[in-house]
Amino acid sequence: MSEKNGSPEPKPSIEELRAEIKQTRAELGETVQALAAKADVKARAKEQVEQTKQKVKAQAIEATEKVRAAAGSVSGRVHEVADRTSEKAHQAADVTVAKADEVDMRATLRNSPVPVPLVVAGVVALVGIILIIRGGRR
Numbered sequence: 558m559s560e561k562n563g564s565p566e567p568k569p570s571i572e573e574l575r576a577e578i579k580q581t582r583a584e585l586g587e588t589v590q591a592l593a594a595k596a597d598v599k600a601r602a603k604e605q606v607e608q609t610k611q612k613v614k615a616q617a618i619e620a621t622e623k624v625r626a627a628a629g630s631v632s633g634r635v636h637e638v639a640d641r642t643s644e645k646a647h648q649a650a651d652v653t654v655a656k657a658d659e660v661d662m663r664a665t666l667r668n669s670p671v672p673v674p675l676v677v678a679g680v681v682a683l684v685g686i687i688l689i690i691r692g693g694r695r
């Protein structure tokens with residue numbers, strides 16, 4: 558056909574031309590499909606919406622897992638604090654009951670209609686009488 562640098566280019570055979578035409582048609586078909594896909598705004602918009610939905614779902618699942626993990630951690634800490642608080646409350650209640658019993662005993666003795674020295678004198682007299690009776694039997 559034309560000469561390049563002084564040497565004639567060999568003519569392609571019919572088979573080569575057909576293969577080249579076939580290759581060009583395939584490339585042209587792909588190009589047309591790509592252009593059609595870019596021109597289809599509605600389909601591209603739907604695809605973009607679907608991708609966004611998937612991303613949001615993934616983020617929601619991840620956030621839910623993080624919240625559950627944090628809630629579990631907080632729940633465990635709350636149980637620990639509640640147990641410690643309950644234990645301290647029981648200890649305080651035991652001390653309070655013991656002190657209340659002590660105070661009640663003092664109040665009972667103070668408010669008793671029989672004075673303590675009189676009770677002590679009665680016990681001593683009773684012991685003396687018992688010793689006298691036992692001594693007389695021997």
